[in-house]
Amino acid sequence: VVSAGRIIKLVLEYDGGAYAGWQRQKGIITIQEVIETALKTMLDEPITIHGSGRTDAGVHATGQVAHFVTGTTYEADVFQNALNALLPPDIVVKEASEAAAGFHARYSVQSKRYHYLIWNRFFRPALMRDRAWHVRVPLDLEAMADALKSIEGTHDFSAFQSSGSCAKSPIRTILQQSLSRDVNGMVCVTLTADGFLRHMVRNIVGTLVQVGRHSKTPSDFSDVLIGKNRSRAGPKAPPQGLYLVEVEYGQQSD
Amino acid sequence: VVSAGRIIKLVLEYDGGAYAGWQRQKGIITIQEVIETALKTMLDEPITIHGSGRTDAGVHATGQVAHFVTGTTYEADVFQNALNALLPPDIVVKEASEAAAGFHARYSVQSKRYHYLIWNRFFRPALMRDRAWHVRVPLDLEAMADALKSIEGTHDFSAFQSSGSCAKSPIRTILQQSLSRDVNGMVCVTLTADGFLRHMVRNIVGTLVQVGRHSKTPSDFSDVLIGKNRSRAGPKAPPQGLYLVEVEYGQQSD
Numbered sequence A, B: 001v002v003s004a005g006r007i008i009k010l011v012l013e014y015d016g017g018a019y020a021g022w023q024r025q026k027g028i029i030t031i032q033e034v035i036e037t038a039l040k041t042m043l044d045e046p047i048t049i050h051g052s053g054r055t056d057a058g059v060h061a062t063g064q065v066a067h068f069v070t071g072t073t074y075e076a077d078v079f080q081n082a083l084n085a086l087l088p089p090d091i092v093v094k095e096a097s098e099a100a101a102g103f104h105a106r107y108s109v110q111s112k113r114y115h116y117l118i119w120n121r122f123f124r125p126a127l128m129r130d131r132a133w134h135v136r137v138p139l140d141l142e143a144m145a146d147a148l149k150s151i152e153g154t155h156d157f158s159a160f161q162s163s164g165s166c167a168k169s170p171i172r173t174i175l176q177q178s179l180s181r182d183v184n185g186m187v188c189v190t191l192t193a194d195g196f197l198r199h200m201v202r203n204i205v206g207t208l209v210q211v212g213r214h215s216k217t218p219s220d221f222s223d224v225l226i227g228k229n230r231s232r233a234g235p236k237a238p239p240q241g242l243y244l245v246e247v248e249y250g251q252q253s254d
Helices: A031-043 A076-086 A141-149 A200-212 A218-227 B031-043 B076-086 B141-149 B200-212 B218-227
Strands: A006-014 A060-070 A091-099 A109-119 A153-156 A171-181 A186-193 A242-249 B006-014 B060-070 B091-099 B109-119 B153-156 B171-181 B186-193 B242-249
Touching: A006 A031, A006 A076, A031 A060, A031 A076, A031 A091, A076 A091, A109 A200, A141 A171, A141 A186, A141 A200, A141 A218, A186 A200, A200 A218, B006 B031, B006 B076, B031 B060, B031 B076, B031 B091, B076 B091, B109 B200, B141 B171, B141 B186, B141 B200, B141 B218, B186 B200, B200 B218
Parallel strands: A060 A242, B060 B242
Antiparallel strands: A006 A060, A006 A091, A109 A186, A109 A242, A153 A171, A171 A186, B006 B060, B006 B091, B109 B186, B109 B242, B153 B171, B171 B186
16 A cells, blocks of 8 residues: 555553543544544644554553654654644653554554553552552462463464454464562563454453462463353453553564 | 550551642641541541651652551451541552550651652653653763762751751751662652651752753762752752652650
């Protein structure tokens, strides 16, 4: 596809708390719409931005990527400065750059990485109240790490896909997984994959927490994956613990 | 002083963003007042709580300590659970315990530790927008570390004290200082002292940032301290980067 204009690539951080997710929708405020409105103010022409994918209502990003096409000749850093002046305090452009022809924030994705934060202490979080899932029962991280091993590699992730997905195939490849707990009791689940199905990280984490609290074994977790049956998985983890932290792009298909 | 009742000690975390600081004041909402109101609801008797010290409007805590005296016979963890159910989401009781006779959250303090967070990147913070000071110019951490060394030990801190202080003496002892930068560009200044004067951490950090951006040398910083002249120090750093992280107590004076 040859576009009439330059392709500007944005790396974005946002607090998803106030938004009905990434994707533009009538009658509710979304991140895509807020950025498009700022671009319209700046450029005085309607612009459509394309994200690497949707994030759900309440989900955060420290490394969402989006692009748009423009006929204007501003340097890329002018877009960063102007947008950061126009955008609300909970959305920021971390980087703006001109991408090579053929780049598409969604179709050129090579891999994406998510973090999921779990506040694993008896008392609820105050400072992190909209930034993590509070799980009061002490989690068995060893059991959770065992379970996570079973999703490494290429699998049919139907068991961890919410309905309403429009993915053509439920096959995805988990390139990397890790689990850690910091001195404050914050547990971080990291997942990198070539792509994710609808609610896949939150469904995995919800089931993983069942393992951590011993209501499922690591082997049950693996059986859920193999069984490809959503109804055997745990409840979906809430959105406020989820962060899209990085989107990587490979060779550009131009 | 012998009190008629048990002394309950609370360790508190709070997001100071919505409050006019710790200390009860007529006509504005403070953290002390919100906790006292919750205790009144729980115990059906008016309670006064004593904090380890005030925190200013917008300043956070992950380890503020307070105590109150009660004639009730609840176990300490009942206070934690009941208060956490009654308090708003931005204030939480991390620990509740019964203290020995003679304990006083303010008068028994041995040392206090503060963190000050500086978001040292070109673009403003989105997720941390109310949790750190944004300093856009890259800071010279080596120069700042040099400067910080000069405040170690016992000094007259008049140069870093804001007017309106009711401290009897401007002499304080810095027991520990450190400076670090994480992978996200967040700089953390840590100061532990036997006590702090009014706005002392924020005045130190404000001057320290002048060193970090080369508008003062480490030796100028040391001269400000020695000169005891507030007007030679830098502007006060804003409140949202400051966290009271720990209060330590020594042998109890009973």
